[in-house]
Amino acid sequence: MQDRRRWESPFASLLRNGSLVWELSKREVLGRYRGASFGLAWSVISPFMMLCIYAFAFGTIMKSRWPHEAGGDHSYAAILFTGLIVHGFFAECVSRATTLVVGNPNFVKRVVFPLDVLPWPMMFSALFHAFMNVVVLALLMLALEHRLHLTLLLLPLILVPLMLLTMGMCWFLASVGVYFRDISQVMPVFMTAMLFLSSAIIPVSILPKNLQTLFNLNPLTFFIDEARVVVLMGEAPNWGALALATVTGLLVAWLGHAWFVMTQRGFADVL
16 A cells, blocks of 8 residues: 555645644644744744844845846845745755654654655745745835835745745655754755855856856755745746746655655654
């Protein structure tokens, strides 16, 4: 039966266990702020504080400026924060994926528990925080530019292929993290590299050609650039590239889920 499940849709388990995923997702979100005086308000306060720190560090201390030809006619804080939202969503999921199974040994030992649903609550929690970050970004744009583009509503379409790609990586890393525990120590360095080798901090167009190739190999560069197109410039995304990214994301999600199902039979022995 497990062999048959290996190649089933990565969404099948989500559909079968929707109520379980919902409860685990609520626990993920509420558990983060349990005991805090401001509770869920921290989901808005934290990104606002992060925005202030990055804007001060890069905009005031380092006096970074976004080139006009790369969209620099917008607020530097808004340009920077848009990239940080995309990276933050990806980083939250991928960084935690390596300890997802290891951190829940009680679930592994329950034969009837569907382990492949574990990445879904984590991703929905990250989506919630990404949404709150977008709210802060919208308020920032209203304050600094006194307008919002209707194309902001297209932002979820940019995130869909990123979600698929992220889920595939989470299934793969959750499995690998069981057998190779050291990978969790590498992930913070990897995610920092993914940030500084993307267009989150600097526009790719001003880099030398050889570095542009390196930055464009980072999948976050595409999603960050497209997010800025719809949020800041008020333009439609590159639909062809977005469709290709969605197909690629589906393939990665399918393969990642298949790998997880294939390797999960050994989790109990290792843990």
